[in-house]
Amino acid sequence: MKHNQIASANPIIEIRNLFYRFPDGSLGLRDVNLTIDQGTLVVIAGENGSGKTTLLKHLNALLRPTHGTIFVEGEDTVKNPLKTRQKVGLVFQNPDHQIVGETVFDDVAFGPKNLMLDPDTVKERVDAALRIVSLSHQTDRQPHLLSGGEKRRLAIAGVLAMKPRVLALDEPFSSLDYAGIREVLRQILDLHRLGCTVVVTTHDVEKIIAHADRLVVLKNGSVAADGPPERIALELERFGVRIPCAIRMGKGFESWLN
Amino acid sequence: MAQLSILTFRPGKTLMHRLDTRCKLLSFIILSLTALNAELRGLLILSLFTLSLMGVSRLFSLGLCLKLRRLFFFLVFVWLARSLFTQGTPLISVSFLTFTWEGAADGALICYRMTLVVFLSLVYTATTKPSRTREALHRMLRPFPFVPGKQIADMMGLMTRFVPFILDRIGETAESQRARCVENRKNPIYRIKSLAVPLLQGLFVDAHFLSEAMEARCYAQNQTPVPMPLDRTGWIGLSAVFFLCLLCMMP
Numbered sequence: 001m002k003h004n005q006i007a008s009a010n011p012i013i014e015i016r017n018l019f020y021r022f023p024d025g026s027l028g029l030r031d032v033n034l035t036i037d038q039g040t041l042v043v044i045a046g047e048n049g050s051g052k053t054t055l056l057k058h059l060n061a062l063l064r065p066t067h068g069t070i071f072v073e074g075e076d077t078v079k080n081p082l083k084t085r086q087k088v089g090l091v092f093q094n095p096d097h098q099i100v101g102e103t104v105f106d107d108v109a110f111g112p113k114n115l116m117l118d119p120d121t122v123k124e125r126v127d128a129a130l131r132i133v134s135l136s137h138q139t140d141r142q143p144h145l146l147s148g149g150e151k152r153r154l155a156i157a158g159v160l161a162m163k164p165r166v167l168a169l170d171e172p173f174s175s176l177d178y179a180g181i182r183e184v185l186r187q188i189l190d191l192h193r194l195g196c197t198v199v200v201t202t203h204d205v206e207k208i209i210a211h212a213d214r215l216v217v218l219k220n221g222s223v224a225a226d227g228p229p230e231r232i233a234l235e236l237e238r239f240g241v242r243i244p245c246a247i248r249m250g251k252g253f254e255s256w257l258n
Numbered sequence: 259m260a261q262l263s264i265l266t267f268r269p270g271k272t273l274m275h276r277l278d279t280r281c282k283l284l285s286f287i288i289l290s291l292t293a294l295n296a297e298l299r300g301l302l303i304l305s306l307f308t309l310s311l312m313g314v315s316r317l318f319s320l321g322l323c324l325k326l327r328r329l330f331f332f333l334v335f336v337w338l339a340r341s342l343f344t345q346g347t348p349l350i351s352v353s354f355l356t357f358t359w360e361g362a363a364d365g366a367l368i369c370y371r372m373t374l375v376v377f378l379s380l381v382y383t384a385t386t387k388p389s390r391t392r393e394a395l396h397r398m399l400r401p402f403p404f405v406p407g408k409q410i411a412d413m414m415g416l417m418t419r420f421v422p423f424i425l426d427r428i429g430e431t432a433e434s435q436r437a438r439c440v441e442n443r444k445n446p447i448y449r450i451k452s453l454a455v456p457l458l459q460g461l462f463v464d465a466h467f468l469s470e471a472m473e474a475r476c477y478a479q480n481q482t483p484v485p486m487p488l489d490r491t492g493w494i495g496l497s498a499v500f501f502l503c504l505l506c507m508m509p
Contacts, residue, residue: 060474082476090474097467100475102267102387111475113482122482140269144422158475 012038012166012197013059013088018068020054020221028054029221032068036166036199041192043208043229044201046218047240052201053093055218056168059199060090073165086115089159093171095151096144104130104146104154105139111162129161133187149180153187166197173207181207185256206244209233210253217241229253266422267387274315274385278492279394285499286382292503293374300506301370307502308374311381322380329376333369340365388418393484408479423464431457 013036020029029051036042046052057063058070061081070077077084092098101107108129112122130136133153138146143154152172159167172188173181189211192198200208209215215232217225219239225232230253236243246254269275274282293304312318346360392415399407431453443449 057470062470062474085474085476092467092471092474094467097464098471098474100468100472102389103269106387106389110472110477114476114478116478116480116482119482119485142266142269162475 010038011035012073013199014071015055015058016069016071018055018058018070019066020051020058020063021066027221029058029065032218032221032223034216034223034226036197038165038197039192039195040213041188041198041200041208041211042214042216043205043212044199044216044218045203045205045236045239045241046201046224047203050218050240051221052203052218053170054221056090056170056199056201059088059166059168060085061088062090086162087164088166088168089162089164091152091155091159091167091169091172093174095148095155098155098158099143099151101143103139104135104141104143107143107154108157108161111158115162125161125163126157129157132160132191133157147180148176149183152176152180152184156184156187156191160191164196166199167191168199168201170201171203172200173202173204182256185211189257203241205229205233205236205241207256209244210255266383268317268384270316270385272315272385273491274311274381276491277385277495278488279386279390279486280398280488281492281496282382282386283391283394283398285496286378288499288503289378290375292506293371293378296371296506298367300508301367301374303502303506304374308377308381312377315381315385317381317384326376329373333372336372337362337365337369340368383418388415390484390486391415391418393486397486412479420465420468423468424461427460427464428453428457431460 013034015032015034018029018032019027022028032051032055044052044055054063058065058077059072061077061084064078072084072087075083099107100110105126108126109122112125117125127136130139133156135150135153135157138150143151146154156167156169167188169188172184176184185207188198188200188208192211200212202208205212205215209229212229215225215227215229216223217232217236217239224239225235233243233247233253244253246252289304289307292300296304341357341361342355344358344361344364346358348356349359349362350357392411395414396407396411399405399410435452440449440452443452
């Protein structure tokens with residue numbers, strides 16, 4: 001094991017010696033080694049361009065490593081990308097880019113339909129996913145007319161309907177107001193409580209750090225720090241990430257839900 | 259993104275929403291072709307029919323009329339062009355431009371036909387989900403050998419999915435340029451270039467993100483089929499449209 005990687009008891013994702021080179025030749029990820037345990041909530045922090053989104057896209061097999069391997073539940077993501085996409089649900093930074101359905105129901109049904117499930121199962125899954133994100137009353141609405149927080153929850157539901165084992169969220173709080181942030185945060189924590197493994201990338205850890213089991217910091221495509229949030233938080237500004245306000249003021253972590 | 263185009267699906271439970279998509283699609287193709295070929299009497303009958311379709315689909319609203327104002331400007335332009343460049347009895351002459359009676363009448367008829375086609379398309383797109391159009395096209399093309407029905411249907415589905423995006427992007431790009439006083443530049447080529455380049459770049463980025471998001475959710479050509487039982491209402495509607503179009507085309 002490289003770096004100060006945490007030893008894992010029950011890994012669901014294993015990333016080994018991951019390198020990724022962009023088509024223009026620049027290196028997006030360099031020698032990333034990470035193991036993520038089942039049922040944990042991991043925050044991946046880093047400044048813009050540090051490789052957070054690139055790393056998430058690898059977890060969902062949207063990108064193929066230039067070198068190295070990623071295993072999700074022991075299976076190589078390159079060998080079986082479709083299975084990987086079922087197991088790791090990726091919620092994009094901009095929900096508008098993710099919406100493909102004409103109604104809330106259709107958008108959530110998009111994934112299950114791609115899995116060729118029978119219509120009854122599709123309906124069951126959509127209803128359940130919408131119930132979890134509290135959008136059951138909006139099934140016939142046009143997704144583009146939802147509020148920012150609702151769109152983000154819809155994007156989460158679209159992924160939940162595929163019953164993933166891991167939920168990967170790319171900057172889930174960006175461009176949301178205070179109420180929207182709390183709404184999405186509550187949703188993420190509820191899913192985590194239900195046993196879902198959650199991986200969240202952010203450049204602003206303040207909103208979620210109080211709930212994280214582990215904090216990984218990326219810098220220039222490499223893992224710069226990895227460990228319990230209490231230990232890493234004070235070092236964050238070395239890596240271009242702002243230290244949470246409460247910590248600066250000498251207090252402990254504070255939840256945004258309080 | 260909230261200000262979407264008029265050519266998008268509007269959820270509802272009206273008769274038009276419930277009508278079988280294959281019959282609806284065929285009906286609207288026949289109606290549009292008739293509108294493009296009919297004379298004044300036929301166009302008047304078609305107008306009444308289109309207005310009743312809009313009423314049944316609950317599509318009348320002030321917002322809709324406001325959104326159609328750009329179409330009105332386009333039609334005025336078509337009418338003027340036709341009036342000025344058709345030979346015939348002169349009505350007004352200004353310098354080298356002659357406004358002819360035949361041109362004005364012909365232009366008005368063309369604009370009338372185009373308006374009808376737009377309204378018919380509006381009724382169809384507002385009451386039909388693109389996914390159902392995709393499925394209907396796929397099923398309609400299935401009996402034809404050597405026609406890649408699935409791919410054509412997929413492309414049509416994606417295209418209709420992308421139209422609101424494109425219109426939205428055009429609006430946003432134009433607004434952001436107006437905010438930086440592009441209107442001060444009188445050169446139309448400069449203005450077209452400064453709109454088209456960022457617009458195309460933005461559209462390619464949008465298309466990339468959309469395809470990535472679809473891939474992330476296991477997009478495949480083989481999806482759970484949309485149940486589409488062909489009922490009697492669809493056939494009755496299609497037959498009614500067929501006879502109406504015959505009536506419109508009668509001399």
